[in-house]
Amino acid sequence: MNNAVELCGYVAGRPVFSHKGGDDNYYAFPLGIERLSGYVDTVNVLAREDLIQGLEIEEKTHLAVVGELRSFNNKHGESGNRLVISVFARQMYFTDEEDKNIIRLKGALCKKPNLRRTPMGRQICDMMLAVSRRYGRSDYLPCIAWGRVAEKAAQLEVGDTIALEGRLQSRKYIKTENGVSKEKTAFEVSITTFEPVDI
Numbered sequence: 323m324n325n326a327v328e329l330c331g332y333v334a335g336r337p338v339f340s341h342k343g344g345d346d347n348y349y350a351f352p353l354g355i356e357r358l359s360g361y362v363d364t365v366n367v368l369a370r371e372d373l374i375q376g377l378e379i380e381e382k383t384h385l386a387v388v389g390e391l392r393s394f395n396n397k398h399g400e401s402g403n404r405l406v407i408s409v410f411a412r413q414m415y416f417t418d419e420e421d422k423n424i425i426r427l428k429g430a431l432c433k434k435p436n437l438r439r440t441p442m443g444r445q446i447c448d449m450m451l452a453v454s455r456r457y458g459r460s461d462y463l464p465c466i467a468w469g470r471v472a473e474k475a476a477q478l479e480v481g482d483t484i485a486l487e488g489r490l491q492s493r494k495y496i497k498t499e500n501g502v503s504k505e506k507t508a509f510e511v512s513i514t515t516f517e518p519v520d521i
Contacts, residue, residue, distance in 0.1 A: 324429060325390040325453050325461065327409050327490070330422040331355035333383045334364055337374050347371040350408065351379065353387065356421045363423065363492045365509065368392070369411040377414055388413040391425060391453075391490065391511070393461040405462065407509035409490070423489040425511050428519060429453035430483045432462065437476035447472035451484070451511075464510040471513055478518075486516035 337349040349369055354362045367387055379385065389411040396404045433450040440446055447467045452460045465486065467475040478484070488511045497506050 326426040327389050327391050328424040329387040330419045349374045355423045365490050366408040368408045386415050386417040387411050425488050427453050428485045435476050445472045447475040466510045467513040484516045485519045486513050488513040
């Protein structure tokens with residue numbers, strides 16, 4: 323399995339229609355997942371209509387989601403091309419489990435890793451991972467590593483394949499376009515561990 327996601331969290335908004343794919347309607351909703359620090363990552367979940375109807379999802383419901391991490395290049399957004407990251411749900415069920423955010427990916431680096439330092443002096447490494455999907459498609463997923471893991475990641479080359487485990491995190495930032503500042507949200511996989519593999 324190249325791409326596996328396990329989440330538990332609280333539904334942060336009612337499902338809304340997203341798009342039609344083949345004979346299926348798809349709906350999207352935000353899921354809030356609390357970190358140990360208390361910060362809440364709000365991630366986008368995409369699910370087929372039959373999964374949504376079977377559960378009658380309401381806000382504040384505690385929900386488990388099992389699926390895959392997907393990317394979509396939105397060429398029709400107000401600011402041009404934008405990579406949209408979401409969790410494609412294959413299973414969903416109500417649960418009393420504690421909040422959980424586990425991502426397991428296997429893929430190839432499609433950009434050279436970028437090692438840098440935060441203003442506080444901590445090392446950080448940005449990567450873009452191409453994860454194969456069926457029918458010849460791939461998902462392009464931004465990943466980030468910290469500290470010693472970042473140092474190790476910076477030694478990788480374009481085309482190297484890795485297996486990683488981490489969590490999906492959301493991060494707010496301000497983008498200024500034409501003199502207007504807007505708050506945006508970026509999504510990335512924060513890597514806990516990784517190792518080189520053959521695919």
